[in-house]
Amino acid sequence: MSFDLDLVLSFGPQILTALAITIALWVAGSGLGLVLGFFIAVARRYGGKPVDTLLMLPVELIRGTPFLVQIFLLYYGGPYVGLSLDKTVAGLLGLTVYGAAYYSELWRAGFDAIPKGHLEAADCVGLDRSQTMRRIILPEMTMLVLPSMVNMTILMLKETAILSIISVPELTLVVSAIGTEYYAFVESFTILALLYWGLVELCGAAGRHAERRLSKYRFSVS
Amino acid sequence: MSLTPAIRVRGLVKRFGQTTVLDGIDLDAGRGEVTCLIGPSGSGKSTLLRCIAFLEEATDGFIEIDGEPLGFAAGPSGERMRLPQSAIRPVRSRVGMVFQQFNLWPHMTALGNVSEALVIVRGMKRRDAEARAMAELEKVGLSGRASHYPSELSGGQQQRVAIARALALEPRIMLFDEPTSSLDPELTGEVLNVMRDLAKTGMTMLVVTHEIGFAASVGAKIVFLDHGKLLVQGTPGEVFGKPRHPRIEQFLDTYLDRGAATLL
Ligand SMILES: Nc1ncnc2c1ncn2[C@@H]1O[C@H](COP(=O)(O)OP(=O)(O)OP(=O)(O)O)[C@@H](O)[C@H]1O
Ligand SMILES: [Mg+2]
Numbered sequence: 001m002s003f004d005l006d007l008v009l010s011f012g013p014q015i016l017t018a019l020a021i022t023i024a025l026w027v028a029g030s031g032l033g034l035v036l037g038f039f040i041a042v043a044r045r046y047g048g049k050p051v052d053t054l055l056m057l058p059v060e061l062i063r064g065t066p067f068l069v070q071i072f073l074l075y076y077g078g079p080y081v082g083l084s085l086d087k088t089v090a091g092l093l094g095l096t097v098y099g100a101a102y103y104s105e106l107w108r109a110g111f112d113a114i115p116k117g118h119l120e121a122a123d124c125v126g127l128d129r130s131q132t133m134r135r136i137i138l139p140e141m142t143m144l145v146l147p148s149m150v151n152m153t154i155l156m157l158k159e160t161a162i163l164s165i166i167s168v169p170e171l172t173l174v175v176s177a178i179g180t181e182y183y184a185f186v187e188s189f190t191i192l193a194l195l196y197w198g199l200v201e202l203c204g205a206a207g208r209h210a211e212r213r214l215s216k217y218r219f220s221v222s
Numbered sequence: 223m224s225l226t227p228a229i230r231v232r233g234l235v236k237r238f239g240q241t242t243v244l245d246g247i248d249l250d251a252g253r254g255e256v257t258c259l260i261g262p263s264g265s266g267k268s269t270l271l272r273c274i275a276f277l278e279e280a281t282d283g284f285i286e287i288d289g290e291p292l293g294f295a296a297g298p299s300g301e302r303m304r305l306p307q308s309a310i311r312p313v314r315s316r317v318g319m320v321f322q323q324f325n326l327w328p329h330m331t332a333l334g335n336v337s338e339a340l341v342i343v344r345g346m347k348r349r350d351a352e353a354r355a356m357a358e359l360e361k362v363g364l365s366g367r368a369s370h371y372p373s374e375l376s377g378g379q380q381q382r383v384a385i386a387r388a389l390a391l392e393p394r395i396m397l398f399d400e401p402t403s404s405l406d407p408e409l410t411g412e413v414l415n416v417m418r419d420l421a422k423t424g425m426t427m428l429v430v431t432h433e434i435g436f437a438a439s440v441g442a443k444i445v446f447l448d449h450g451k452l453l454v455q456g457t458p459g460e461v462f463g464k465p466r467h468p469r470i471e472q473f474l475d476t477y478l479d480r481g482a483a484t485l486l
Contacts, residue, residue, distance in 0.1 A: 008474060020307050104260065115323070115325070116326075117323050117325035118327055119319055120277050120319075120325065121319075121321065121325035121326075121327070121384075121387075122327075123277065123339070124275055124277070124314075124317075124318070124319040124388070125339035125387065125388070126311065126314070126315055126343040126391070127338075127339065127341055127342060127343060128414070131342050131343070135338065135342060136327055140327065140328060140329050143328075143329060173438045212330075
Protein backbone atom coordinates (compact mmCIF):
# COMPACT_ATOMS: atom_id res chain seq x y z
CA MET A 1 0.00 0.00 0.00
CA SER A 2 1.51 3.31 -1.07
CA PHE A 3 0.85 6.75 0.35
CA ASP A 4 -1.57 8.02 -2.32
CA LEU A 5 -2.25 11.64 -1.51
CA ASP A 6 -3.43 12.41 -5.04
CA LEU A 7 -6.39 10.10 -4.62
CA VAL A 8 -7.66 12.03 -1.63
CA LEU A 9 -6.84 15.37 -3.22
CA SER A 10 -8.94 14.45 -6.21
CA PHE A 11 -11.88 14.95 -3.87
CA GLY A 12 -10.78 18.58 -3.40
CA PRO A 13 -14.15 20.23 -4.02
CA GLN A 14 -16.02 17.95 -1.59
CA ILE A 15 -13.31 18.45 1.04
CA LEU A 16 -13.42 22.21 0.62
CA THR A 17 -17.20 22.23 1.03
CA ALA A 18 -16.86 20.16 4.20
CA LEU A 19 -14.11 22.50 5.40
CA ALA A 20 -16.44 25.44 4.86
CA ILE A 21 -19.15 23.72 6.92
CA THR A 22 -16.66 23.00 9.70
CA ILE A 23 -15.50 26.62 9.74
CA ALA A 24 -19.09 27.89 9.69
CA LEU A 25 -20.08 25.63 12.61
CA TRP A 26 -16.95 26.58 14.51
CA VAL A 27 -17.33 30.33 14.03
CA ALA A 28 -21.08 30.33 14.69
CA GLY A 29 -20.86 27.94 17.65
CA SER A 30 -17.98 29.83 19.26
CA GLY A 31 -19.51 33.23 18.60
CA LEU A 32 -22.94 32.28 19.95
CA GLY A 33 -21.32 30.38 22.84
CA LEU A 34 -19.23 33.42 23.75
CA VAL A 35 -22.28 35.68 23.83
CA LEU A 36 -24.54 33.19 25.63
CA GLY A 37 -21.71 32.45 28.06
CA PHE A 38 -21.35 36.16 28.76
CA PHE A 39 -25.01 36.50 29.65
CA ILE A 40 -24.86 33.39 31.83
CA ALA A 41 -21.87 34.88 33.65
CA VAL A 42 -23.62 38.24 34.10
CA ALA A 43 -26.80 36.57 35.34
CA ARG A 44 -24.89 34.40 37.78
CA ARG A 45 -22.86 37.36 38.98
CA TYR A 46 -25.58 39.99 39.32
CA GLY A 47 -28.81 37.98 39.38
CA GLY A 48 -28.71 36.99 43.02
CA LYS A 49 -28.28 33.64 44.70
CA PRO A 50 -31.33 31.80 43.20
CA VAL A 51 -30.36 32.64 39.62
CA ASP A 52 -26.78 31.61 40.32
CA THR A 53 -27.87 28.25 41.72
CA LEU A 54 -30.36 27.69 38.91
CA LEU A 55 -27.70 28.26 36.25
CA MET A 56 -25.00 26.35 38.06
CA LEU A 57 -26.69 23.00 37.41
CA PRO A 58 -26.76 23.06 33.58
CA VAL A 59 -23.28 24.59 33.44
CA GLU A 60 -21.86 21.85 35.65
CA LEU A 61 -23.79 19.17 33.74
CA ILE A 62 -22.34 20.32 30.43
CA ARG A 63 -18.84 20.62 31.84
CA GLY A 64 -19.14 17.28 33.56
CA THR A 65 -20.06 15.11 30.56
CA PRO A 66 -18.35 14.36 27.22
CA PHE A 67 -19.49 16.44 24.25
CA LEU A 68 -20.00 13.22 22.32
CA VAL A 69 -22.57 12.04 24.84
CA GLN A 70 -24.33 15.42 24.88
CA ILE A 71 -24.65 15.63 21.11
CA PHE A 72 -25.85 12.04 20.91
CA LEU A 73 -28.53 12.67 23.54
CA LEU A 74 -29.59 15.94 21.92
CA TYR A 75 -29.97 14.47 18.43
CA TYR A 76 -31.28 11.00 19.15
CA GLY A 77 -32.92 11.70 22.50
CA GLY A 78 -34.45 15.04 21.49
CA PRO A 79 -37.40 13.56 19.56
CA TYR A 80 -38.56 11.72 22.71
CA VAL A 81 -39.19 15.12 24.33
CA GLY A 82 -40.57 16.68 21.15
CA LEU A 83 -37.29 18.22 19.99
CA SER A 84 -36.70 16.94 16.46
CA LEU A 85 -33.87 18.91 14.98
CA ASP A 86 -32.09 18.85 11.67
CA LYS A 87 -28.65 17.31 12.27
CA THR A 88 -26.75 20.50 11.43
CA VAL A 89 -29.05 22.58 13.60
CA ALA A 90 -28.66 20.08 16.43
CA GLY A 91 -24.91 20.22 15.90
CA LEU A 92 -24.81 24.00 16.09
CA LEU A 93 -27.13 24.10 19.10
CA GLY A 94 -25.06 21.46 20.90
CA LEU A 95 -21.83 23.26 20.12
CA THR A 96 -23.23 26.60 21.27
CA VAL A 97 -24.49 25.27 24.59
CA TYR A 98 -21.30 23.31 25.18
CA GLY A 99 -19.20 26.41 24.45
CA ALA A 100 -21.43 28.68 26.52
CA ALA A 101 -20.89 26.57 29.64
CA TYR A 102 -17.11 26.86 29.35
CA TYR A 103 -17.05 30.45 28.14
CA SER A 104 -19.32 31.50 31.02
CA GLU A 105 -16.74 30.21 33.50
CA LEU A 106 -14.00 32.13 31.71
CA TRP A 107 -16.07 35.32 31.74
CA ARG A 108 -16.70 34.79 35.45
CA ALA A 109 -13.00 34.46 36.12
CA GLY A 110 -12.58 37.69 34.17
CA PHE A 111 -15.09 39.54 36.33
CA ASP A 112 -13.32 38.35 39.44
CA ALA A 113 -9.93 39.43 38.14
CA ILE A 114 -10.87 43.11 37.80
CA PRO A 115 -9.62 44.94 40.89
CA LYS A 116 -12.60 46.25 42.85
CA GLY A 117 -10.96 49.65 43.08
CA HIS A 118 -11.31 50.16 39.32
CA LEU A 119 -15.07 49.87 39.70
CA GLU A 120 -15.11 52.11 42.77
CA ALA A 121 -13.21 54.73 40.81
CA ALA A 122 -15.90 54.52 38.12
CA ASP A 123 -18.60 54.85 40.77
CA CYS A 124 -16.88 57.90 42.25
CA VAL A 125 -16.80 59.79 38.95
CA GLY A 126 -20.49 59.09 38.42
CA LEU A 127 -20.58 56.20 35.94
CA ASP A 128 -23.74 54.15 36.46
CA ARG A 129 -23.91 50.36 36.29
CA SER A 130 -24.40 49.96 32.56
CA GLN A 131 -21.81 52.64 31.76
CA THR A 132 -19.34 50.86 34.03
CA MET A 133 -20.12 47.57 32.32
CA ARG A 134 -19.60 48.97 28.83
CA ARG A 135 -16.72 51.31 29.43
CA ILE A 136 -14.73 49.65 32.20
CA ILE A 137 -15.62 46.02 32.89
CA LEU A 138 -16.01 44.70 29.34
CA PRO A 139 -12.85 46.14 27.84
CA GLU A 140 -10.75 45.43 30.89
CA MET A 141 -12.07 41.90 31.18
CA THR A 142 -11.51 41.23 27.50
CA MET A 143 -7.82 41.78 27.83
CA LEU A 144 -7.68 39.62 30.94
CA VAL A 145 -9.54 36.67 29.45
CA LEU A 146 -8.26 36.84 25.87
CA PRO A 147 -5.64 34.07 26.14
CA SER A 148 -8.03 31.61 27.77
CA MET A 149 -10.77 32.51 25.28
CA VAL A 150 -8.46 31.78 22.35
CA ASN A 151 -7.58 28.48 23.97
CA MET A 152 -11.21 27.52 24.41
CA THR A 153 -12.02 28.56 20.86
CA ILE A 154 -9.29 26.23 19.59
CA LEU A 155 -10.88 23.40 21.59
CA MET A 156 -14.24 24.30 20.03
CA LEU A 157 -12.81 23.71 16.55
CA LYS A 158 -11.65 20.26 17.51
CA GLU A 159 -15.02 19.45 19.09
CA THR A 160 -16.76 20.06 15.74
CA ALA A 161 -15.28 16.72 14.64
CA ILE A 162 -17.60 15.03 17.15
CA LEU A 163 -20.56 16.20 15.06
CA SER A 164 -19.64 13.48 12.55
CA ILE A 165 -21.39 10.93 14.77
CA ILE A 166 -24.74 12.52 13.95
CA SER A 167 -23.75 12.71 10.27
CA VAL A 168 -23.28 16.47 10.02
CA PRO A 169 -21.44 16.75 6.68
CA GLU A 170 -18.41 18.45 8.20
CA LEU A 171 -14.74 17.82 7.57
CA THR A 172 -14.16 14.69 9.65
CA LEU A 173 -17.25 12.90 8.29
CA VAL A 174 -16.51 13.67 4.66
CA VAL A 175 -12.78 12.99 4.68
CA SER A 176 -12.99 9.83 6.74
CA ALA A 177 -15.74 8.55 4.42
CA ILE A 178 -13.39 9.00 1.47
CA GLY A 179 -10.73 7.15 3.42
CA THR A 180 -13.07 4.28 4.19
CA GLU A 181 -14.34 3.97 0.68
CA TYR A 182 -10.91 3.86 -0.97
CA TYR A 183 -8.93 2.25 1.84
CA ALA A 184 -6.90 5.45 2.13
CA PHE A 185 -7.09 5.93 5.90
CA VAL A 186 -3.60 7.26 6.44
CA GLU A 187 -3.85 9.71 3.58
CA SER A 188 -7.28 11.01 4.56
CA PHE A 189 -6.47 11.37 8.23
CA THR A 190 -3.19 13.08 7.38
CA ILE A 191 -5.16 15.61 5.35
CA LEU A 192 -7.62 15.97 8.23
CA ALA A 193 -4.87 16.56 10.75
CA LEU A 194 -3.19 19.16 8.54
CA LEU A 195 -6.42 21.06 7.91
CA TYR A 196 -7.37 21.22 11.61
CA TRP A 197 -3.85 22.12 12.58
CA GLY A 198 -3.78 24.89 9.98
CA LEU A 199 -6.99 26.37 11.37
CA VAL A 200 -5.71 26.13 14.94
CA GLU A 201 -2.50 27.92 13.99
CA LEU A 202 -4.52 30.61 12.24
CA CYS A 203 -6.68 31.09 15.32
CA GLY A 204 -3.63 31.13 17.58
CA ALA A 205 -1.92 33.71 15.37
CA ALA A 206 -5.01 35.93 15.44
CA GLY A 207 -5.10 35.60 19.23
CA ARG A 208 -1.43 36.51 19.56
CA HIS A 209 -1.94 39.50 17.29
CA ALA A 210 -4.84 40.73 19.44
CA GLU A 211 -2.82 40.14 22.59
CA ARG A 212 0.09 42.14 21.24
CA ARG A 213 -2.21 45.01 20.42
CA LEU A 214 -3.62 44.89 23.93
CA SER A 215 -0.30 44.30 25.65
CA LYS A 216 0.35 47.92 26.46
CA TYR A 217 -2.73 47.83 28.69
CA ARG A 218 -1.13 45.08 30.73
CA PHE A 219 -1.03 46.13 34.29
CA SER A 220 0.34 44.76 37.47
CA VAL A 221 -2.64 44.13 39.70
CA SER A 222 -1.85 45.89 42.91
CA MET B 223 -23.17 80.41 54.54
CA SER B 224 -19.53 80.59 55.50
CA LEU B 225 -20.46 78.95 58.79
CA THR B 226 -21.67 75.77 57.09
CA PRO B 227 -18.77 73.34 57.06
CA ALA B 228 -17.89 71.68 53.75
CA ILE B 229 -18.26 68.30 55.38
CA ARG B 230 -20.34 67.75 58.48
CA VAL B 231 -20.48 64.30 60.03
CA ARG B 232 -22.79 63.56 62.96
CA GLY B 233 -23.05 60.38 64.98
CA LEU B 234 -21.66 58.25 62.19
CA VAL B 235 -21.66 54.53 62.92
CA LYS B 236 -20.45 51.81 60.59
CA ARG B 237 -20.65 48.14 61.41
CA PHE B 238 -19.50 45.19 59.34
CA GLY B 239 -21.55 42.37 60.81
CA GLN B 240 -20.76 42.37 64.53
CA THR B 241 -17.69 44.59 64.23
CA THR B 242 -18.18 48.26 64.91
CA VAL B 243 -15.63 50.06 62.78
CA LEU B 244 -16.89 53.64 63.25
CA ASP B 245 -18.36 54.30 66.64
CA GLY B 246 -20.21 57.61 66.57
CA ILE B 247 -18.03 60.06 64.64
CA ASP B 248 -18.71 63.81 64.80
CA LEU B 249 -16.53 65.79 62.45
CA ASP B 250 -16.55 69.15 60.69
CA ALA B 251 -14.22 69.93 57.81
CA GLY B 252 -13.96 73.64 57.14
CA ARG B 253 -14.44 75.01 53.65
CA GLY B 254 -11.19 75.70 51.84
CA GLU B 255 -9.24 73.94 54.54
CA VAL B 256 -7.11 70.84 54.63
CA THR B 257 -8.20 68.37 57.29
CA CYS B 258 -5.80 65.52 57.95
CA LEU B 259 -7.02 62.24 59.32
CA ILE B 260 -4.42 60.22 61.17
CA GLY B 261 -4.51 57.17 63.35
CA PRO B 262 -3.22 53.64 63.73
CA SER B 263 -3.94 50.92 61.19
CA GLY B 264 -7.48 49.57 61.45
CA SER B 265 -8.77 52.61 63.32
CA GLY B 266 -11.39 53.25 60.61
CA LYS B 267 -9.84 56.08 58.58
CA SER B 268 -10.52 54.52 55.19
CA THR B 269 -14.01 53.51 56.23
CA LEU B 270 -14.82 57.07 57.25
CA LEU B 271 -13.54 58.43 53.96
CA ARG B 272 -15.42 55.76 52.01
CA CYS B 273 -18.65 56.67 53.81
CA ILE B 274 -18.14 60.32 52.83
CA ALA B 275 -17.50 59.20 49.22
CA PHE B 276 -20.64 57.06 49.58
CA LEU B 277 -18.72 53.94 48.60
CA GLU B 278 -19.98 52.51 51.88
CA GLU B 279 -23.33 53.22 53.44
CA ALA B 280 -23.05 54.07 57.10
CA THR B 281 -25.11 52.02 59.53
CA ASP B 282 -26.28 55.10 61.38
CA GLY B 283 -25.67 58.82 61.55
CA PHE B 284 -25.63 61.64 59.04
CA ILE B 285 -23.26 63.24 56.57
CA GLU B 286 -23.77 66.66 55.02
CA ILE B 287 -21.83 68.04 52.07
CA ASP B 288 -22.04 71.84 51.85
CA GLY B 289 -25.06 71.63 54.13
CA GLU B 290 -26.88 69.08 51.97
CA PRO B 291 -27.58 65.58 53.28
CA LEU B 292 -25.68 62.73 51.64
CA GLY B 293 -27.60 59.49 51.26
CA PHE B 294 -29.65 59.77 54.42
CA ALA B 295 -31.61 62.60 55.98
CA ALA B 296 -33.52 63.06 59.21
CA GLY B 297 -37.27 62.72 58.75
CA PRO B 298 -39.93 64.84 60.47
CA SER B 299 -39.61 62.95 63.74
CA GLY B 300 -35.85 62.57 63.52
CA GLU B 301 -35.88 59.10 61.99
CA ARG B 302 -33.21 58.22 59.46
CA MET B 303 -34.52 58.07 55.90
CA ARG B 304 -32.69 56.95 52.78
CA LEU B 305 -32.83 59.55 50.04
CA PRO B 306 -33.69 58.59 46.45
CA GLN B 307 -30.85 57.98 44.01
CA SER B 308 -31.70 61.22 42.20
CA ALA B 309 -30.99 63.15 45.39
CA ILE B 310 -27.76 61.29 46.09
CA ARG B 311 -26.05 61.80 42.74
CA PRO B 312 -25.76 65.60 42.76
CA VAL B 313 -24.40 65.64 46.31
CA ARG B 314 -21.92 62.87 45.55
CA SER B 315 -20.73 64.66 42.45
CA ARG B 316 -19.32 67.44 44.63
CA VAL B 317 -16.84 65.02 46.10
CA GLY B 318 -13.72 63.70 44.36
CA MET B 319 -11.83 60.68 45.62
CA VAL B 320 -8.20 59.64 45.30
CA PHE B 321 -7.23 56.09 46.28
CA GLN B 322 -4.10 54.57 47.71
CA GLN B 323 -3.90 52.19 44.71
CA PHE B 324 -4.58 54.96 42.11
CA ASN B 325 -7.21 52.77 40.42
CA LEU B 326 -6.61 54.11 36.95
CA TRP B 327 -8.37 52.16 34.21
CA PRO B 328 -5.61 50.20 32.48
CA HIS B 329 -7.20 50.14 29.04
CA MET B 330 -7.30 53.92 28.73
CA THR B 331 -4.51 56.44 28.29
CA ALA B 332 -3.92 59.14 30.89
CA LEU B 333 -6.02 61.46 28.73
CA GLY B 334 -8.72 58.80 28.41
CA ASN B 335 -8.83 58.27 32.16
CA VAL B 336 -9.29 61.98 32.81
CA SER B 337 -11.77 62.68 29.99
CA GLU B 338 -13.92 59.54 30.33
CA ALA B 339 -16.45 60.79 32.87
CA LEU B 340 -16.63 64.19 31.15
CA VAL B 341 -17.88 62.42 28.03
CA ILE B 342 -19.91 59.57 29.52
CA VAL B 343 -21.37 61.27 32.59
CA ARG B 344 -21.31 64.97 31.72
CA GLY B 345 -22.12 64.45 28.06
CA MET B 346 -19.34 66.66 26.74
CA LYS B 347 -18.07 66.22 23.18
CA ARG B 348 -14.98 64.00 23.11
CA ARG B 349 -12.88 66.83 21.70
CA ASP B 350 -13.97 69.36 24.35
CA ALA B 351 -13.57 66.78 27.10
CA GLU B 352 -10.03 66.02 25.97
CA ALA B 353 -9.16 69.71 25.92
CA ARG B 354 -10.39 69.97 29.51
CA ALA B 355 -8.58 66.80 30.48
CA MET B 356 -5.40 68.15 28.94
CA ALA B 357 -5.68 71.28 31.06
CA GLU B 358 -6.04 69.12 34.19
CA LEU B 359 -3.02 67.02 33.22
CA GLU B 360 -1.10 70.24 32.70
CA LYS B 361 -1.89 71.27 36.28
CA VAL B 362 -0.39 68.07 37.66
CA GLY B 363 2.60 68.43 35.34
CA LEU B 364 1.75 65.52 33.06
CA SER B 365 0.58 67.03 29.78
CA GLY B 366 3.58 65.34 28.18
CA ARG B 367 2.30 61.93 29.24
CA ALA B 368 -1.28 62.29 28.01
CA SER B 369 -1.05 59.42 25.53
CA HIS B 370 0.63 57.00 27.95
CA TYR B 371 -1.20 54.04 29.40
CA PRO B 372 -1.08 53.55 33.18
CA SER B 373 1.35 50.65 32.78
CA GLU B 374 3.73 53.08 31.09
CA LEU B 375 3.69 55.55 34.00
CA SER B 376 5.46 55.54 37.34
CA GLY B 377 3.41 55.22 40.51
CA GLY B 378 3.77 58.91 41.24
CA GLN B 379 2.65 59.81 37.74
CA GLN B 380 -0.30 57.43 37.97
CA GLN B 381 -1.42 59.06 41.20
CA ARG B 382 -1.14 62.53 39.65
CA VAL B 383 -3.32 61.33 36.74
CA ALA B 384 -5.81 60.00 39.30
CA ILE B 385 -5.86 63.41 40.97
CA ALA B 386 -6.42 65.07 37.57
CA ARG B 387 -9.25 62.60 36.86
CA ALA B 388 -11.03 63.64 40.05
CA LEU B 389 -10.35 67.36 39.54
CA ALA B 390 -11.69 67.33 35.97
CA LEU B 391 -15.20 66.97 37.40
CA GLU B 392 -14.74 70.17 39.41
CA PRO B 393 -15.49 68.78 42.85
CA ARG B 394 -15.90 71.11 45.83
CA ILE B 395 -14.21 68.62 48.10
CA MET B 396 -11.33 66.23 47.53
CA LEU B 397 -10.84 63.09 49.59
CA PHE B 398 -7.44 61.40 49.65
CA ASP B 399 -6.95 57.95 51.17
CA GLU B 400 -3.25 57.50 51.84
CA PRO B 401 -2.35 58.86 48.40
CA THR B 402 1.37 58.22 48.80
CA SER B 403 1.38 54.99 50.79
CA SER B 404 1.97 52.69 47.84
CA LEU B 405 4.70 54.87 46.35
CA ASP B 406 8.44 54.51 46.58
CA PRO B 407 9.77 57.17 48.96
CA GLU B 408 11.41 59.16 46.14
CA LEU B 409 8.03 59.50 44.40
CA THR B 410 5.94 60.70 47.36
CA GLY B 411 7.28 64.25 47.02
CA GLU B 412 5.83 64.88 43.57
CA VAL B 413 2.35 63.81 44.71
CA LEU B 414 2.53 65.79 47.97
CA ASN B 415 3.61 68.86 45.97
CA VAL B 416 0.57 68.55 43.72
CA MET B 417 -1.58 68.32 46.84
CA ARG B 418 0.12 71.35 48.38
CA ASP B 419 -0.58 73.35 45.20
CA LEU B 420 -4.18 72.19 45.27
CA ALA B 421 -4.55 73.29 48.90
CA LYS B 422 -3.26 76.74 47.94
CA THR B 423 -6.08 77.10 45.41
CA GLY B 424 -8.53 76.88 48.29
CA MET B 425 -9.76 73.34 47.66
CA THR B 426 -11.40 71.68 50.64
CA MET B 427 -9.41 68.52 51.32
CA LEU B 428 -9.82 65.61 53.69
CA VAL B 429 -6.60 63.61 53.68
CA VAL B 430 -5.87 60.30 55.34
CA THR B 431 -2.12 60.20 55.61
CA HIS B 432 0.82 58.77 57.45
CA GLU B 433 2.97 61.66 56.20
CA ILE B 434 3.08 63.45 59.52
CA GLY B 435 5.31 66.19 58.15
CA PHE B 436 2.74 66.98 55.44
CA ALA B 437 -0.13 66.89 57.93
CA ALA B 438 1.64 69.25 60.33
CA SER B 439 2.60 71.76 57.64
CA VAL B 440 -0.46 71.77 55.35
CA GLY B 441 -3.27 70.67 57.64
CA ALA B 442 -5.47 73.35 59.16
CA LYS B 443 -6.88 70.67 61.37
CA ILE B 444 -5.64 67.29 62.54
CA VAL B 445 -8.07 64.58 63.48
CA PHE B 446 -6.83 61.51 65.32
CA LEU B 447 -8.94 58.38 65.02
CA ASP B 448 -8.51 55.42 67.35
CA HIS B 449 -10.63 52.27 67.43
CA GLY B 450 -13.41 53.91 65.44
CA LYS B 451 -13.61 56.93 67.73
CA LEU B 452 -12.45 60.46 67.17
CA LEU B 453 -9.97 60.73 70.01
CA VAL B 454 -8.37 64.15 69.48
CA GLN B 455 -8.86 66.99 67.02
CA GLY B 456 -7.44 70.45 66.67
CA THR B 457 -4.82 72.52 64.91
CA PRO B 458 -1.46 70.85 64.31
CA GLY B 459 -0.14 72.92 67.23
CA GLU B 460 -2.85 71.64 69.56
CA VAL B 461 -2.60 68.02 68.50
CA PHE B 462 1.15 67.69 68.12
CA GLY B 463 2.25 70.31 70.69
CA LYS B 464 3.33 69.18 74.15
CA PRO B 465 1.87 67.93 76.36
CA ARG B 466 0.34 65.35 74.03
CA HIS B 467 -2.31 62.75 74.42
CA PRO B 468 -0.47 59.51 75.31
CA ARG B 469 -1.98 57.68 72.30
CA ILE B 470 -0.62 60.38 69.98
CA GLU B 471 2.76 60.18 71.66
CA GLN B 472 2.77 56.46 71.02
CA PHE B 473 1.55 56.93 67.44
CA LEU B 474 4.22 59.50 66.59
CA ASP B 475 6.92 57.17 67.88
CA THR B 476 6.02 54.69 65.16
CA TYR B 477 6.16 57.33 62.39
CA LEU B 478 9.54 58.89 63.04
CA ASP B 479 10.57 58.44 59.42
CA ARG B 480 7.52 60.21 58.03
CA GLY B 481 8.47 63.62 59.26
CA ALA B 482 7.29 63.06 62.80
CA ALA B 483 10.83 63.31 64.13
CA THR B 484 10.71 67.09 63.84
CA LEU B 485 7.69 67.15 66.13
CA LEU B 486 9.17 65.05 68.89
N1 LIG C 1 -15.70 45.40 53.97
C1 LIG C 1 -15.31 45.11 55.23
N2 LIG C 1 -15.81 44.04 55.87
C2 LIG C 1 -15.44 43.74 57.13
N3 LIG C 1 -14.57 44.46 57.85
C3 LIG C 1 -14.04 45.55 57.28
C4 LIG C 1 -14.38 45.93 55.94
N4 LIG C 1 -13.68 47.05 55.64
C5 LIG C 1 -12.95 47.35 56.73
N5 LIG C 1 -13.15 46.46 57.72
C6 LIG C 1 -12.54 46.48 59.04
O1 LIG C 1 -12.72 47.77 59.58
C7 LIG C 1 -11.60 48.16 60.35
C8 LIG C 1 -11.15 49.51 59.93
O2 LIG C 1 -10.67 49.43 58.61
P1 LIG C 1 -10.13 50.69 57.81
O3 LIG C 1 -9.68 50.18 56.50
O4 LIG C 1 -11.14 51.76 57.83
O5 LIG C 1 -8.90 51.12 58.70
P2 LIG C 1 -7.77 52.20 58.41
O6 LIG C 1 -7.74 53.11 59.57
O7 LIG C 1 -7.96 52.78 57.07
O8 LIG C 1 -6.45 51.32 58.42
P3 LIG C 1 -5.12 51.42 57.54
O9 LIG C 1 -4.28 52.49 58.15
O10 LIG C 1 -4.49 50.07 57.69
O11 LIG C 1 -5.54 51.71 56.14
C9 LIG C 1 -10.56 47.07 60.17
O12 LIG C 1 -10.55 46.27 61.33
C10 LIG C 1 -11.04 46.30 59.00
O13 LIG C 1 -10.70 44.94 59.11
MG1 LIG D 1 -6.94 52.66 55.22
